[in-house]
Amino acid sequence: MPSIPIPSGRSARARQRAAYGLALIGMVAAVAPAIAATKAAPAVDPSIPAYRAKPVPAPQGRGYVTRDGSVRIIGFDDMSGMIARWNTMFTQSHPGIKFAPDLKGNGTAIPAITYDTAAFAPEGGGATILELLPYEKIYGSKKEPIAALIIRVAHGSLNPAAKMSPLGFIVNKSNPIKSLTEQEVASIFTTGSGKADTVTWSQIGVGGALAGKPIHPAGLYWDNYMRPDDPNVGEYLMYRHTGAYPGYVFTPSYQQYYHYSDVTKTVASDPLAIGYVALNKVTPDVRVVPIVGKNGKLTTGTPAELKANAYPYARDLYIYIRREPGSSFDPLVKEYMRMILSKEGQQAVALDAKGYLPLSAADVAKELAKLDKAETWGPRSKQGPKLNFPFPSPFPLDEAEGQ
Numbered sequence: 089m090p091s092i093p094i095p096s097g098r099s100a101r102a103r104q105r106a107a108y109g110l111a112l113i114g115m116v117a118a119v120a121p122a123i124a125a126t127k128a129a130p131a132v133d134p135s136i137p138a139y140r141a142k143p144v145p146a147p148q149g150r151g152y153v154t155r156d157g158s159v160r161i162i163g164f165d166d167m168s169g170m171i172a173r174w175n176t177m178f179t180q181s182h183p184g185i186k187f188a189p190d191l192k193g194n195g196t197a198i199p200a201i202t203y204d205t206a207a208f209a210p211e212g213g214g215a216t217i218l219e220l221l222p223y224e225k226i227y228g229s230k231k232e233p234i235a236a237l238i239i240r241v242a243h244g245s246l247n248p249a250a251k252m253s254p255l256g257f258i259v260n261k262s263n264p265i266k267s268l269t270e271q272e273v274a275s276i277f278t279t280g281s282g283k284a285d286t287v288t289w290s291q292i293g294v295g296g297a298l299a300g301k302p303i304h305p306a307g308l309y310w311d312n313y314m315r316p317d318d319p320n321v322g323e324y325l326m327y328r329h330t331g332a333y334p335g336y337v338f339t340p341s342y343q344q345y346y347h348y349s350d351v352t353k354t355v356a357s358d359p360l361a362i363g364y365v366a367l368n369k370v371t372p373d374v375r376v377v378p379i380v381g382k383n384g385k386l387t388t389g390t391p392a393e394l395k396a397n398a399y400p401y402a403r404d405l406y407i408y409i410r411r412e413p414g415s416s417f418d419p420l421v422k423e424y425m426r427m428i429l430s431k432e433g434q435q436a437v438a439l440d441a442k443g444y445l446p447l448s449a450a451d452v453a454k455e456l457a458k459l460d461k462a463e464t465w466g467p468r469s470k471q472g473p474k475l476n477f478p479f480p481s482p483f484p485l486d487e488a489e490g491q
Contacts, residue, residue: 135449139430141181144419151204158188163197163210166251173436201410209408212252242405247443253368254389255401278336306343306363
């Protein structure tokens with residue numbers, strides 16, 4: 089802090105008090121950002137067990153080990169902050185182990201574990217079918233596809249700077265609609281997903297000036313080849329939220345845009361429009377429609393709802409891990425994941441500048457159980473019901489969660 093002159097005409101005691109006051113102001117100014125950061129960081133569930141490090145040998149003879157012995161991590165760039173913290177934690181508890189993160193985006197993750205060039209593949213929102221297809225073709229067959237091990241490590245963020253956020257459905261401020269169910273959303277944005285497509289506002293109980301008027305659905309290009317802001321969002325909605333897998337196609341009246349900002353502008357200017365956007369991209373010019381959750385309560389994607397898995401359109405962060413039936417599970421890989429799924433590992437999530445949310449103790453226990461189960465990894469049909477698709481499943485959920 090730069091020195092500030094104190095008037096010499098004052099008494100020695102007065103000058104001393106002034107100097108003390110200025111020093112106190114400097115101290116407060118110095119710690120204020122840290123206090124603000126602490127207040128802003130989401131709380132970590134105190135029931136999550138603390139990390140107890142176990143010794144592991146340095147990996148050798150794998151494609152994901154670089155010439156200098158570092159372990160590669162390839163995938164989602166928005167996870168770079170928490171991965172840096174995890175790497176520091178692990179190297180402190182396991183001297184001699186080092187990492188080589190190469191985080192350039194979701195599209196790089198699954199190819200890296202497919203060809204053994206990464207031990208860990210961080211993914212925001214989950215991998216797509218096209219990304220998973222080569223992996224399952226190489227390590228399985230059409231009859232017995234082999235799934236990668238998928239561990240959820242954090243919830244999506246509501247911070248505008250984050251790249252992975254829950255989805256919300258927005259309407260014009262003049263629209264009086266009070267809520268929507270998942271089925272109603274599906275029938276508005278797709279065709280064939282219910283008893284009848286929803287094409288007018290009257291069909292979902294909206295009267296007044298909108299009675300009998302057509303619905304104008306809007307969102308991003310559903311095909312990620314168009315490279316919209318959120319490339320995989322179309323597959324996310326189609327395959328996971330429009331009915332039984334693989335879902336239904338978007339309605340012909342669906343207006344497609346490259347940017348969420350254009351969706352918001354369209355909805356703000358059109359009383360008949362409804363759009364979907366990442367919740368961290370919502371502006372005051374539109375209104376978010378509450379969604380009926382699994383327990384029948386209205387949800388809007390608050391941090392508490394996301395951490396409780398209560399919001400239907402949440403999107404989370406995952407780490408995909410290469411698993412081959414009959415092969416040994418690299419002890420380092422398992423130990424690193426154990427660390428992530430500890431209280432300290434989730435604290436690294438909570439401290440991340442992008443605002444991603446840590447898991448609950450119940451969610452951590454579920455992911456740890458998947459990690460233990462992976463010691464005896466088998467074909468998809470041996471992993472649980474509803475998993476033996478003749479093509480890769482995009483669901484990053486385990487069978488206990490309704491996959």
